[in-house]
Every structure is written in structure tokens, then in C-alpha cells.
Amino acid sequence: MSALLKDVESIHPSLWRGAQLARSYGKTVDTGYAALSSELPGGGWPVGALVELLVQQPGVGEMRLLKPALEKVSRRPIALLQPPHVPNALAFSFLGLPLEKLMQVRATSTADALWSAEQILRAGSCGALIAWQHHIRAEALRRLHLAAQATETLLFLVRPLASAQDASPATLRLGVRAADEGIVIDVLKRRGPARTETLSIALQPSPILLSPYGRIRRHSPAKVVAGGVPSEVVA
């Protein structure tokens, strides 16, 4: 009996101890940030499952967090559903995502947005679906989660940080806040042990350092020799 209990997790691949991360998670897509990947079951974003990103406000760095994963699935279209502001096409091309695969869907009502999300998932032709929602009911979340399970689409739902209090059927919930040099992530829910300390991640590319334009020219202009003729020629 005691021998059996020692390696309980070997009984079935979908069995895991409370102190371990779940192993067989289905397909995953690497997050591109090693510190984060090692904290997620399966070592990446789960495919065909609802992933919630709870952001402090739009613009903390959620797109740069998802960028490596989106790049990997960008063979297929990427749908942005009800983005909070106008997505800047030039920024997406700067992040390295192919513009011709990008698609923006705007819905006037929550019902329309959820309907669109379900249709996109059901068609299964998109590589990733990123949806922004403020208020969403638990039944709707469960329905989205079910729709996602039948597909090979990455589904991210971006919600305000305040909704961390509400229950959700999502398999992975991450709280995202801004920090120096990137973001800090609170793992709110995962298939594995609870993690109390936050995870800080340096996002690439950082917004601050990239202003090559308008930089002061430091190197001195070329020396001008008397008469305008190089000295070797004179000699």
C-alpha cells in the first residue's frame, strides 16, 4: 500500500499531486518567457482551453506578453475581438506579427461579442482569439470554455483585474500588472500548487528604450583638412 502511495502520479497521466504541476495538459504553445513557461502546466499556454488575463488596465503589456506565442501560431489568422482601443497596425508589424493574418472584430453588444467568439472557435480556422470583456456572466464563460475545448485555437480572455474575485471555469488565470522593465504576474489559478509570490518578467521589446529617432548625434562630424584635400594626396 505504501509503495503504491509513493508514486501515485504514475497511475494515470492526468493524475497529479497537489504539490506538482499537472503534466498531461494536451497541447501547449511556449510562452517565449522561460520564467513564465516553467510555472505553467505543460510548459506553455494551453491550446483549446480558456485562459484569462486579468489586467490592471489595457496597455500594461499584455500584447507583448502574448507576442511570442502569437508568432508561433501566426500561420493561421489571429482575431482580436472587441479590443479596448484602436489596434495600431504598425505596432503589430513592429512586434513581428504578420499583418495579413490580423483581424479585428468589433461588436456593439456583449451578446454579439460572445456569439462572434463562439463562431470563431467553432470554425476553428483561427490560430488565436483574443477577446476583451468587462462584464461577463459565469454561464457565458463556461460556454466559451466548452467551445474552446473542441478546437485547436488559443483563447485568451482579457478582463479587468477586479474580476479576480469572481469564480471562473478558466483553466489558467493570470493577473498582470505593470512594473519596472516589464510586468509582474500573479498566478491566480492553475492546475498545480498555489503560488503566492509574484513572478516578474522583463518584456521584450521594452517601450522605453526604443526611441532611436531624435537621439542626439554624439559622434563628431568628419575632419576637414585644409584645402579640402586629404593629407595623403597632398603628400
Added chain:
Amino acid sequence: MFRPRWSPKAEFGCVVLDREKVLVADALAREAGVLLGMKRGGVLTLAPDAALYERDLLREAGMLHEVAVALMRFSPMVAVCEEDTVLVEVSGSLRLFGGIVRICHQLRQIVEAIGVTARVAVAPTGQGAWMLCKRGKTRVLKMRSLERELDALPYMVVPEIRRFSDWFNGLGCRSLTDVRRLPRAGLKKRCGVDLLDSLDRAYGMTPEVFEWLELPPTFSARVELPDRVEHAEAILFSARRLVAQMCGWLSAQQLALTHATVTLEHERGRSAIEPTAIEIALAEPTWHEEHLVRLLKERLGRIELEAAVIAVRLSATKVQAADPPSEDLFPDPGGSSEDHNRLLELLVARLGAENVLKPAPTADHRPETANQWVSVQMPVTLESLPAELPRPTWLLDKPVRLMVKNHRPFYGSPLKLVSTAERIEGGWFDGDTATRDYYVAQADDKSCYWIFRERPSVTSDEVRWFLHGLFG
């Protein structure tokens, strides 16, 4: 025929009269005591509020033709036979549709979509199937069982025998097997060749010749609604009937639809109202009923009717040759590009073309002008973009004016400039001049913003800060 099966039940029953005598009466009318063969006066006494219709042979023939066209989906060989029967030769389509049971099931669905009731019989010979369906639904696949089934039928199912029914009755015949036992020569002499021919064809002893239905080169069908309709969504049932026909027409011609028009004809009130036209354009040519009905449903859901609708017309305006189905052993896991196009069509149909967008950046220095999004259905050639141009992921629709506190821009907390300026000056050519210095600014909670300062101009030398973007 006057009230399709999916339309709401008439409140006080419904009776069809043929030459002043009741031909058909529905359950409500029968409950009121209406019997077949009753005179009009009797019906008016028993059920004064029942809807009375006069039999219309032309409309019956039209309806039969509609069913025949819709059934062309299963086979190009469809014949309209006497006594309200449609004959479909499906022996070549069995494998495609997955067996006779599935065909019967789908056939039933189509007939239901059109809104009539039908009895379906299957037999190896056309005449045999025709006779079997007179008596109820039977499915017979082998010649021997067909013979057995036919033998048991009463002889009245054969139209050629009906003239001589008294004579056969006197002979003691009850079923077809009794008729067949009579000497052929005598039968031929007394009843003519037609009777024996008809029987021989049914039993598969002589070949059958049918007049297969010929289709017109263009498709345009109209249906009158049983009631005046105020809500666009209620039209869907009638539209389904038209779509079923169109799909039959498309399959028979091996065509795929790219553009169709649905016209809603309005009630003529004091002033005639132009019919409402709904254009359906398809990026991916299709001949599938399901997809067309879904598209139509979303389009009808968005329409506001000006007046009640009394008739619907569906025309196929543009068609092209259909592609043969892909026979790949391993289909793409992510769904094909046709699937994606179908998805886009569906989204556009419900949300509108202005809400399903793709990027089409233009070469302009002003960020809001450079960042253009157009409908996914518009053809766009992407220009090559500058590779190393740092830009925030989100742009605000309109830049937000920022407060200034202690000579520093303020947004929730004082903002600290953390980058050098990027000067953008453009738009002098189209009257929307922008002279701005863009900075990246960081708030106390470490989030970064893309803000700009309007450069002092001739009109004002006030320093104005605006928030324009967020780094997602």
C-alpha cells in the same frame, strides 16, 4: 398548399373546396363536424369562421415543381409524374450521400422545409415505387421483395385498372396478384395494352422511360407568404423554401453561388413601396443550404421592415462552376481557407462589414492616419512598412488632453518622460496639420504611455499635452 406546415395553425380550421365540395379539411374543421364531400353551405353552418380555399390546380402543379427542383440535389434525374408524385432516380447517388436511409432522411427534411407532407417509397423500379407510395411509405431494395409488396397491393392503385374496377371486382379480384394470375392474352384484348405495360414496368419486366425535368438556365423563384409578415425574422421560413429550391437547382447544374438577391415585396397600401432588396455576396462560392440559410438569418435579423411583407423572391444573380470536393486523406487541422471565408461571411452578415476589419496601413507620418483598418472583404495590397518603427499597440480614438501640474503632464499620477522626443510633422497637404513631439512617459505605477506635446504655433503658445497611445 395554402398554409405551409411551418406556418402557424389557422385559428378556426381550414377547408379546401373542389367544385363546391370539401376536398380536404384539417383536424380543427373535422372536429367541428366537417366531412369530406360536404357542400359549402354545410361547412359555413358547422364552422362559420373556418378559412375556405378554392382548389387551385395551377398552384398545385407549381408546388410539385418546386419540390421536384429542390430534390434535384440528390440526382439530376427527377421526373414529375401524374397524381402528385415526384420520382427521383437515386441509384447513382447512394455512395455520395451515404446510403438510402440517409437519402430518405434528408429528402424528408427538404420536403418539410418546403412545407408540405409527403409519403416516401423506395423501389428498384420507378413504376413500382410510384405504386408503393400510393399506399404508404415502404422501402424495398430487391426485386423479389418488390414483387411480394406489389402483389399485396389492392388493384385500385394502378390507374389503368380503375376504369374496369367493377369488372375485376366481379371476377373476384382483390389485389394485384389476382390480376396478374388472369391470362395475359385475355387481359390485353379486353383492357388494352396500357394495363399490361404498366404492370410490366412496375415488376421490372420492360424498361421504363421517363420525362426527366428540364431546368431553366437562370434561377428566380417567388413565394407568397401565407400571412402578412411584420418581422423580418419570420420570413426565414419562406426563404428556406426558396433556398432549398435554389440548392437543388445549383446541384443539378453543378454550379456554385457567388451572388444572390432576396427581394421582399411589400403590401400595397395607399402608396406603393419599393421592394426591399437584400444582396448576398459570397467570397467562397457555395451550394450548401445550411450556410446560405445561416447567412440569410443573420441578414434578416438586422433588417428593419418599412411595411408588412407579402411575398419573397430569391434570384441567383451570379454563379460559377462548382469545384469538386477535396479528396485529401488528411484534411488541414485548422480548417481550410474556405472555412475561414465562410466564418468571415457569417460575421459580416451579423455584425456588418464595418465591424469586421483587417489592417491596411498607409504611408503617412501621422499615426492615426497611418493606422487604417478596412473591411475584410475589401481587396488590399499591403505596403511594406518601416521595420524599426516603435509604436504603441493601442491608439486612442481621439487624443486625450492631459492636465499639467507643476509643469509636468498628469494622468492619474505625474508622468515622467523616459525617452527622447520623436518629432512628427505632417498633414500640411490635406489641411489637417499635425506638429507634435512624441514622448514615452511613465506613471508612478510604472505603466507607460505614449504622449505628445503640441508644438506652440502661431495661434497659441500654450503648452498642451495629449495622451495618444498605450503600450499593450
